[in-house]
Amino acid sequence: MNRNLLSQSQTAFCITGNEASQLAQQGFLQEKQRLAMIGYDSDSYPRYCSLRSMNSVGKRFMMDMPGSNKKWPFLLPGSAGAKGVVIVESPIEAMSYRDLCTMTGSFYKNYPILALGGANVSFGLENFLTNHPEISEIRLGLNRDDDGKHKEKAGERATERLKQTYGDRYQISVHIPSENDWNDVLKKLRGIQPPELQQQRNTPMPQR
Secondary structure (H helix, E strand, O other): OOOOOOOHHHHOOOOOHHHHHHHHHHOOEEEOOEEEEEEEOOOOOEEEEEEEEOOOOOOOOEEEOOOOOOOOOOEEOOOOOOOEEEEEOOHHHHHHHHHHHHHHOOHHHHOOEEEOOOOOOOHHHHHHHHHOOOOOEEEEOOOOOOOOOOOOOHHHHHHHHHHHHHOOOOEEEEOOOOOOOHHHHHHHHOOOOOHHHHHHHHOOOOOO
């Protein structure tokens, strides 16, 4: 598997170049005009792949590769001895959350971060917990879904469902992003404008 390094300019829209390069070296990311975010099983065999286009302006491309098994979703490993796990919806949000924790000095930068691959998919979490009996806390950081593009708040509904499912066995904490998702929070913190505003700025003024 080709583990190419990613440049700062190609990743500035979401995470730092240093973190992306480290993840590429570890095999969690690949760059082939699109970003491939990989999930591995317990034998380090790739079982899941989420693809995302690298462009920050124009129509974006996002999909899971056919045959991906969300039982083994994208996972950012935590520090040795971590007793909790952070749950988000997508790999980009997992990387964004880790970057935000690093920037703010949050303790949760030490936790593994699991991207479910969607708000309504939870068997990746169940599989993770089965394989990590040391875990005692689940931190739910699913999307806010109030950007006007979502018909329903799937993240909020999934949060309540997961609290009911695991609340009697694990300590549950909830961290709702102040924006639609954690990548939007990171971009706002860095002053990066959304693509539609970038396009507006780059559109020439009409001549009189």
